Amino acid sequence: MNRNIKKVAVLGSGVMGSRIACHFANIGVQVLLLDIAPKELTPDEEKKGLTLDKPHVRNRIVNSALEAAVKANPSPLYRKQDVSKIKTGNFEDNLKDIAGCDWTIEVVVERLDIKKSVYERVEQFRKPGTLITSNTSGIPIHLLAEGRSEDFRQHFCGTHFFNPPRYLKLLEIIPTPDTKPDVVDFLQHYGDLYLGKTVVLAKDTPGFIANRVGVFGLLDAMHVMQELGLTVEEIDKLTGPVIGHAKSATFRTSDVVGLDTTVNVAKGLGQSLPHDEAKAVFTLPDFVQKMSENKWLGDKTGQGFYKKTKGAGGKTEILALDLNTLEYKPSQKIKFATLEATKPIERLADRFKVLVGGKDKAGEFYRKSFAGLFAYVSNRIPEITDALYKIDDALRAGFGWELGPFETWDALGVQKGVELAEAQGKTMAPWVGEMLSAGHTTFYKVDEKGTRQYYDLESKSYQPIPGVENFIILDxxxxxxxxxxxxxxxxxxxxxxxxxxxxxxxxxxxxxxxxxxxxxxxxxxxxxxxxxxxxxxxxxxxxxxxxxxxxxxxxxxxxxxxxxxxxxxxxxxxxxxxxxxxxxxxxxxxxxxxxxxxxxxxxxxxxxxxxxxxxxxEFGVGLIPGGGGTKEMTLRTAAKYEEGEPEYNLLRNTYMTISTAKxxxxxxxxxxxxxxxxxxxxxxxxxxxxxxxxxxxxxxxxxxxxxxVPKTNIKVHGRGALAMFNTGVFAMKEGNYISAHDQKIADKLAYVMCGGDLSAPTEVSEQYLLDLEREAFLSLTGERKTLERIQSILTTGKPLRN
CATH class of the missing domain: 3.90.226.10 (2-enoyl-CoA Hydratase; Chain A, domain 1)
Structure with a gap:
């Protein structure tokens, strides 16, 4: 069936709902964003004499949520003006409008009864044949579909976006037994091509794929930490970029996401996985329980595993939680001999053998945590998915891992991983031993045509990863x-x-x-x-x-x-x-x-x-673009001169773009x-x-x-425009908005963009502008203040204003 998604309804405007709405607006889709109508007035509304029947009041919740999303940093929108594609409303007045939508996405609170009551109302207005999906992260999809009409069930499934939807690439698709195959195929295609997602087809099991494995990894790290007597800072050092994970690693990530979220997901998984061989891992450590009781939930409460304070002289200081005393202490700089040994190793896959071979606590941590991870993912097939590559896709796209669990295992060596797990008392799934016995020694391989293949358990052979024919992967x-x-x-x-x-x-x-x-x-x-x-x-x-x-x-x-x-x-x-x-x-x-x-x-x-x-x-380091950038932007601006807007205005806009390093x-x-x-x-x-x-x-x-052919007819304005720029820059300097060195750089940039000290507008060549550009760049490298700015960037990564 051919589908064309022109308009999407998003039900629920919380953090996820509003951000999902923004991402659809990013790709040009019209969005109807709905939420509940308020039950009472705010004090401000009462002062203004407003009543609950006023549209401004009735849409207050959804409008406030969308306004907060637009102001968020990083922004959920490609451009602020894209918010105009989102129309807001409330469930009472505007739910009927979903009749004109091609896809309705439910993103309301994570309670089965509330979601089912929303679906009851949706069925009154939804046009048959249109898509209806839920963004739930934990409720079984088949339970959500119970009691719905046949058409609803055939077009219903889970579409689990990860937060923030613009930036995290994972989209898990979770069908029910009633979902039509063409609906699943369409959602996979649309998620990939239009939403830019890594789309993973998951089974309707607790936590689906990414959260099931990712939360296991998070909690297992906590348990191993306690076993080895490691600190919060040490675990974050061990579980960050050195193993291809995010800089925020384990505990900083928990602070950003919120410990309450971690607790809710972990408890939900623990309760719904009575037969999981690693069920004990989902039992929260005592320190997590105490932190929850104290409301030390992370950034949202001002303290979690870390806490920011003002030290001597008002300087910000980061404190870390001592998990033995539950008191905060200055965060320590961490060093391990094992990590030092990996510093010369740039390629991530080459580090793992060094990490698990470490003789210190770091090495012991890696041996225990990798053993647990490898055993766990081996036992999740075919429970959560039939194909191992989907687990890797989910962890890379949803948790930001550079290599997924099986890719990490491959880098270490499959046989080595098995030995590691056995040494730690972990039980591998039988299929791994069968694979090795058959002479298949890796989970992935690349054939002579450059096609990546994975080991398929059902056929006991290597098969091409579906969908990669649309990609060119240089590795x-x-x-x-x-x-x-x-x-x-x-x-x-x-x-x-x-x-x-x-x-x-x-x-x-x-x-x-x-x-x-x-x-x-x-x-x-x-x-x-x-x-x-x-x-x-x-x-x-x-x-x-x-x-x-x-x-x-x-x-x-x-x-x-x-x-x-x-x-x-x-x-x-x-x-x-x-x-x-x-x-x-x-x-x-x-x-x-x-x-x-x-x-x-x-x-x-x-x-x-x-x-x-x-x-x-380049302006930020005391230079102007010297590799043809100033020339090319001047050329592009000159090409617009016949479009009607005053030429000086066009030139000034380009000048401001470069001089403010936008x-x-x-x-x-x-x-x-x-x-x-x-x-x-x-x-x-x-x-x-x-x-x-x-x-x-x-x-x-x-x-x-x-x-x-190189251009020789680029119009430049000479002294006339140069005087305009120099006067403006002088005024900025006199008003103390810029420094004397900023003025010097800005004047150099203007000189190049105006074609130098020409008495009248003239047509010049690209090479003429390139020569001016190079001369200006060179002269600025002779300035002490420029060298100070470059040094600051090279040594601290921070721009210097001097």
Whole structure:
């Protein structure tokens, strides 16, 4: 059945409901957001003489919730104006309006009786054949469907979003026996393509997949901590980025989420899992019970496992809870010999053997916790899912793990993991031993075509992971021998069908000489025997910018010839890419800052992930964009001069974007700031970006791509505009809004964007602007205050205002 989702109703405007509504608005869907009508007036409403029948009062709860969501940081919206797609109302007056909706999502309080009463009313207005789903995280889906009509049950299932819905990629789909297969297929397709989710089909079991395994891991860490006498800070050090988990690790995450949430989920799982072999793990430790009684629930109550206080001189101090005394003490810096041994190991998968081999308490913690995790997930198949890859998908997308449990186990070695579990007295599921006995030694493998496969229990063989045919995963291509060239900072891979890809793999994908060499090599290779080039990677961030450490070193040594050469080479690489004979497509995602932004400005087309934070941020370190960014933004502005808006206004807007180092909060906002332009694309699911970029490169090649010619007719305004900018900047300085050094940088930027000290508006070439840009950049590297700003970023990560 063909479905077209034009309008969605969200019932319940709490934290989850309002954020789900915002995410649908992000992708252009009209939303009807409803909640209960108030039963009594607020004191403020009474003073104004309002009554309960006034629309303003009746929609107070839903409007207040939506207003709080819009103000939230990080924002649930790609752009603030997208909130206009959300219409609010209340259950009494507006539930009838769901008749015009294609999908109704229930997100009311987690009580079976309340949810069922809402469904009773929904049935009066819902149009037959439309989707109806619940966002419950704990109530069995089949219980929710009881007593409903056949049409309702056929179109009903669980759609469990994770909070915050914009940023966490997991969407669990939980059908009932009555749910029509085409409904499940549609929701999986829509969640992936339109909502940008990693969609995992789960069975209707307690906690579904992610919470069942994730909460087990959280509670098991608490129990092992008690057993080994470890502290809160030590556990957070052991369970954070070193094993590919979030920085907030175990206890900081609990403080953010709220201990009450952890307690409710854990108790719910403990009560509903009488036959779970690890049922004892879901018993909450004594310290959790005491913290709950004390209302030490985390951030929402001002204290939890951590507590912020003001120390001497008003400086913020972080205290950590001593679980033995339940008193707070200054948070300690943690060191373990085992962790020190992993510092030189950049690749996550290579760390695990070192971690479990540790001779200190850290090593013992890892041996116990990995043994418990491996045994637990082995025993969850086929209970919670028939396919092991779904458990990994759920933990990566829902809990932010870099590697899922089976991927972690693979990295350590399946046989080694079994031995680890047996040594700790854990019982593995029989299928693991059977798999090893049959000669299958890994859970995953990549075939010669670059297709990732998983071990399928039913067929006892390796099968392709469904859906990955829509993605291009560079690690899989690497495993299949598709790397054609590489150096320390970049690789050139064959994407197939005549398209190459340049991948960065420097720290934070910073763009140094190795990366520039890789870009030039990619263009050369593509021009000689291929049809197009994609610049993309699978790292969390596209690129944090140019190698600032190298700039600092040359500037500190006053080696301006070398610095000039470095900047010129960067500019030439951007121009080489822009004016090549083959189409070049950029794929920004995550951070695309400074040089990372400049690179994309010079691509023929950009296919951006929706979560792209893009900007020219050089001003913050005392510089101006020097890799072609100032030139390109000036060029793009000049191209708009015939559109009717006063030219100085257009130039000023661009100038302000660069001089205030604006960074887009989404790819949608990058269009507003001019970093993306007409013809560029946004892809909501970041897993699809490289595949879509390849398709775009092929489309341009098929259309008969013609090598462009560098522009020589860029209109610049000279002294007239320069006087305007200089006067404005001088006024800002006199008003103490900016420092003298800010003024100097701003004047340099204006000089380049106005084309220098020209007596009248003139048409100039790209190279003319590039030369001005490079000269200004170089002159600023000779300023002491610029070096102080660069040093601050390099050493503390914080910008310095001087």
């Amino acid at each position: 899989n291509l690497r495993a299949a021998g598709k790397v054609l060239w590489k150096n320390a900072g970049a690789s050139v891979l064959d994407l197939g069908d005549g398209i190459l890809n340049v991948e960065f793999h420097s720290k934070m994908n910073a763009m140094g000489s190795d990366v520039i060499q890789g870009l030039l090599k990619g263009v050369d290779m593509a021009e000689k025997g291929y049809r197009g080039l994609v610049v993309g990677n699978d790292a969390p961030n596209f690129s944090a910018g140019a190698n600032l450490g190298l700039v600092y070193m040359f500037a500190l040594e006053q080696d301006y010839d070398e610095l000039n050469l470095m900047i010129a080479q960067f500019q030439q690489a951007m121009m080489r890419m822009r004016y090549s004979s083959i189409p070049v497509v950029g794929t920004p995602h995550g951070l695309a800052l400074g040089g990372g932004c400049e690179l994309n400005l010079h691509c023929d087309k950009v296919v951006a992930a929706a979560e792209t934070y893009m900007g020219l941020v 960074v887009s909060t989404s790819a949608a906002e990058a269009f507003d700031l001019g970093f993306l332009r007409r013809g560029d694309e946004i892809v909501v699911n970041s897993n699809r970006v490289i595949a879509q970029a390849k398709a775009a490169a092929l489309e341009m090649a098929d259309a008969g791509y013609t090598q462009p």
